[in-house]
Amino acid sequence: MELINNLDLFQTVFNSAPNGIAVLKSLYDKKGKVEDFSILLFNTYIINWINIADYKGKRFSEVFSKIEKTNILQKIIETAETGITTNFENWYGDENAKKWFKFTTVKQGELLVVTMEDITEKKNAENALNNALIDAEKQKRLYNSIINATPDLVYVFDLDYKFTYANKALLSMWGKTAEDAIGRGLRENGYEDWHAEMHEQEIDTVVAEKRAVRGTVSFPHAELGRRIYDYILVPVFNEKGEVEVVAGTTRDITEIKLAEEKLQQSESRFRKMIHQTPAPTLVLRGDDLIIEQINTHMLQMIGRGQEVIGMRLIDVLPELEGQYVWEQLLKVYNEGIPFDQSEVLVPHNRTGELKDYYYNLAYRPLIEDGQITGMIQVAVEVTQQVVARQKMEESESRFRALVNASSDLVYRMDADWMIMQNLEGDGRLSNSGEKRVNWLDKFIHPNDLRRAVDLISKSIIEKSIFEMEHRVINPDDSIGWVFSRVVPILDDQEKIIEWFGASSDITSQKELQNVITESEEKFRQLADLVPQIIWTANPDGFVDYYNSRWYEYTGYEEHEFGDSSWISKLHPDDVYLVSKGWHESVHAGSSYQLEFRLRNANTGGYRWFLSKAVPIKDKEGIINKWFGTCTDIHEQKSTTEKLEILVAERTKELQRSNDDLQQFAHVASHDLKEPIRKIKTFVSRLEDHLEGQLDESASKFFDRIHVAADRMFNMIDGVLAYSKINADSQKATIVDLNETIKNIETDLEIVLQKTGAKIYYQDLPVLEGASVLLYQLFYNLINNSIKFAKEDTASEIIITAKEQIEEDKKFAIITVEDNGIGFDLDQTGRIFETFTRLNSKDRYEGTGLGLSLCKKIAERHGGSITASGVPNKGAVFIITLPFEQKEKDI
Known part of the structure; x- marks a missing residue:
């Protein structure tokens, strides 16, 4: 009951207040800024004024719709945002019904209390008082305009250009009395026609534009002769704001003008002297050290223009404050002691950047009437000499x-x-x-x-x-x-x-060169064992090496090769096709394969060869070498009658060739690794020899040699694995892919625990295939997903499958999807190429052969594999495999 009584008391006090009181709540826009207010409560004063009873919950700007032409709403918003109580005066309403209010805005928690006091009558009283003061000032100006205690000429014109008043100074200049001059025009008082016409036009301007006009004129004095006068004509308004008369004053400035002319002549000579000085020079005046004069050399030196004249030196070069040179400059001005010093360091901003400059400086004080009024500064830059x-x-x-x-x-x-x-x-x-x-x-x-x-x-x-x-x-x-x-x-x-x-x-370097030379020699010896023609070319496609098989077949002398020697050995009908195909492959950076005929030096006849070449690329994908072979396929091109015999012989020859290639691969594995071991050995010995003498950069170079050698080991092993995919046949058996993935999980158990990676799969198909190869296929894909995971994000690998019928044959469509770093769509065509790397080898290990192996395995099973990816969102691999194999040997 007591609370209710208190609320009734509050409501009574609230409504009985003589001023308007509003309680508001802030409304926010999408950016969290206050844009308006919701009305919670008005007292009776406001309700009666706006005559709206249903106001609660409405927007403040809606109820007070005429507020847009004022800044009232913005002031209230400032209080809502800052919490600072605001007091301000503003008008509200139409131009014809404008009322003035004093607003007080107070923030209480989330609410705002706005008090509005009607001060319209007070404002009207103030305006009336101001108008009265204006009238009083008019009377004061009129009174002051007709005083006679000044040597200046004081006068008043009516609107017909007649003098209605002239003070004693003006009458004296005319040599007339007031009775002779007042009521007369300019010409009647001795003004020449041009002079009278000029003032009449100026009077018209004052009346029409209601503004003062000022000028300078020369005309004769009755006693002193021709003089120079400075004059001003001003309008005098009546109570209606109309110009009723034009008052004027004129001052004799003849002596001032003569003095100014002499001063200008003196300053002109001084200024010419400053500007003709070959050294950068400036003149400073006053306690603020204002730049009065500055020559072109100084402007060029500080990188500024004529706009600096009249500015304080410290404003032009603020970086000087606190420097030694600034302290010496102030000392010269304050104490009058000259300053001379060479090669003074002055850091300052000449070209938009703070730099160090050196100057030979000379400061001299300017003394006038025994007082220091400024100083002269000469600065000769010697930065180049000092820096040199x-x-x-x-x-x-x-x-x-x-x-x-x-x-x-x-x-x-x-x-x-x-x-x-x-x-x-x-x-x-x-x-x-x-x-x-x-x-x-x-x-x-x-x-x-x-x-x-x-x-x-x-x-x-x-x-x-x-x-x-x-x-x-x-x-x-x-x-x-x-x-x-x-x-x-x-x-x-x-x-x-x-x-x-x-x-x-350079002993160690020489030993390393010998090892490299020995390695190259072994490569050549191994290449000479191969029955095919083996050749290499530089990135532009120019051949720089052939094995001995080429020279045996073509009859060329050893090491006779180059850009065009091989063209002469081509059959004339094949020259254009071969040259065009090779040119296109080199420029496109793509693999090359073509059949053509080569002339045999021993028989003079032509035999068919299959030529293949692949680009060898660095980690950035730039070709640094081409590796190619030419295989004799003449028997395959023979007539139909001899086809079976030749096919059998060729099959035997190819088997022998494959055996040789396998033997070559195994020999290359051993002999190519041996030089690398020697490189690592001699690099280690070189490190020991230079121990304590290597800087950080040299140590990094040695580390990179070790990493490159290790990478070559892995590359050789990868090449062997890649070559064996086609060499070894596998028996087709029934393979449960669920068991295959389960075995891969077991083998990768430590890696999965270390990285937190997860593999999700179920209901994978059971199909015919080589279990070893299918294990290798899915192992490479899963291992890639773990290796190419995003930083701070564990791999999630999802394997799903579905069936599909194509040309009456059932296929399993298996999808392997991850959440790793992914890749760009334009890299899809390259991802299954041999030795292709889409990412830096320094960050992600590998040989670039994993996905090539996957592609070969899928194709050996009569299937295919495709890939798609999105950067930083993962990759998707789709493997298509038949449920049944035509051949039992894969």
Whole structure:
């Protein structure tokens, strides 16, 4: 009951308030900004004023529809957003019925309380008071305009250009009395026609535009002769706001003008002197050090234009504040002590970027009447000279550090190349007798001495750089390799005064080169064992190697090859087709396969060959080599009568060829790995030899050599696995793919636990196939999904299957889908190519053969495999396999 009474009391007080009170709730737009308010409560004052009883829940701007022309709503929104109480005055209503209110807006939690006090009468009273003040000011201006206690000329015109008032100064200038002048026009008071006409036009302008007009004019004085006057004509308004008279004042500025002319002449001479000064110069005035004058050289130096004149120097170059140069500038202005200093460092913004500049500076104070009124600054930039000297000093310092840190032997020799002296760590020559030796005796192996002497003689004659790889005898009598580079030092007469040289130990590099050479030689020996013609070409398609089979067949001399030698061996009818096909493959970067005839050097006849070539690409997909073969298929092209015999013979030949190729693959596996082992061995020995001398970059290079060698091991194993897919036949058996996936889960148990990957499958088909190959197919796909998972996201691999009838044959359509990194659709055509990698080998391991194997396995089963993907959303592989195999050997 007490609460109800209190509420009744509140409602009574709320409604009895003499001002309007509104309680509002904020309404927000989609961006969370306040755009309007919902009305919760009005007191009786507002309800009676707006005459709307059904207001609750309506928008504030809807109830007060005329608020759009004011900023009332925006002010209330500011309080809602900031929580700061606001007091402001504003009008509301139509132009013809405008009322003024004082608004007070207070935020209470989520609500706003807006109080509106009607101040219309107060505003009207203020406007009336202002109008009264304007009338009073008019009277004051009129009174001041007719005073006579000023030497200025004071006068009043009526609208007919007649003088209604002229003060004593003006009457004195005319030499007239008021009775003779008042009521008369300009011409009657001695004004020339041009002068009178000018003022009459100005009076018309004042009346028409209700504004003052000011000007300067020269005319004669009754006693002082011709003078220069500055005048102003102003309108005087009546109570209706109309111009009733035009008042004017005129001041004699003859002496001021003469002084200004003299000052301008003086300043002009000073300004010319500043601008003709060849050094960058500027003049500063006043306590704020305003730029009064600045020549072109200084503007160019600071990268600014004439707009800086009249600006404070610190505003033009704010970066100077706090710098040494600014402190010295203030000291000169405040104390009057000149400042001169060379090569002063001044960081400042000349081209949009803060840079260091160096200047020779000179500051001089400007003193007038014993007071410092400004200063002159001269600044000559010497940045290039200072930087050049610093670079020279830095270069010398780096040279000393380089000599000290270098693992090479650094030395100097006399002009005749006889006496050598080692350099100390600071770049100076050592004077110890044990380091003064004969270079030839110390560093040249006897077997290289003749060649070294010839090259030295040539360098001395031609004054050229000497470079040579040569052997040396080490202190332990072992033979090492050194690369020496010696540069002649010439005087201004182009005469050699001494030689500066360095020698580097390249023994390990030489050993590595020998290993690589040995590896290449073994490749050539293995290639010569193959019955096919084997060849390689550079990325542009120019052949750079043939095996011995080519030379045996064509009769060419050993190593006779190039861009066009093979064309002459083609049958004339095949030249165009072969050249066109090879050109298209090279430019498209695609595999090449074509049949053509080659002329045999021994018989003079032509035989048919099947030529194949594939591009060898780097990790970026750029071709760096072509590898090709030419297989004799002449027997396959023979007549029908001999077909069966020739097919049998060719089958036997192909079997032997395949056996040879298998043998070649196994031999290549062993012999190609052996050079890699040697590379890793010698790299390790090189690391041990240089232990403690390698910087971070060199260590990374060694690590990359190890990684590349390991990758080559894996690549060779992958190639062998790829070649064996077609070589080994498999018996077709009944394969339950559910069991196959289950076995793969078991084999990948550790990987699945480590990565958190999950494999989902059920109701997979049972079909005929080679269990080993089908295991390999699905193992590669699942392993790829785990390997190419997104960061911080465990792989989810979903395997589903359905049946499909095609040409009365039943097929299983098996889908393997993952949530990994996926791939672009334009890469779909390349994903099953041999050695193709869509991602960096540094981030994802592998040989690029996995999906190629999957494709071969599917095709051997009479099926197919396709792929699709979306970047960062996963990949989908669809395998089509027949339920029954035609042949029992796959």
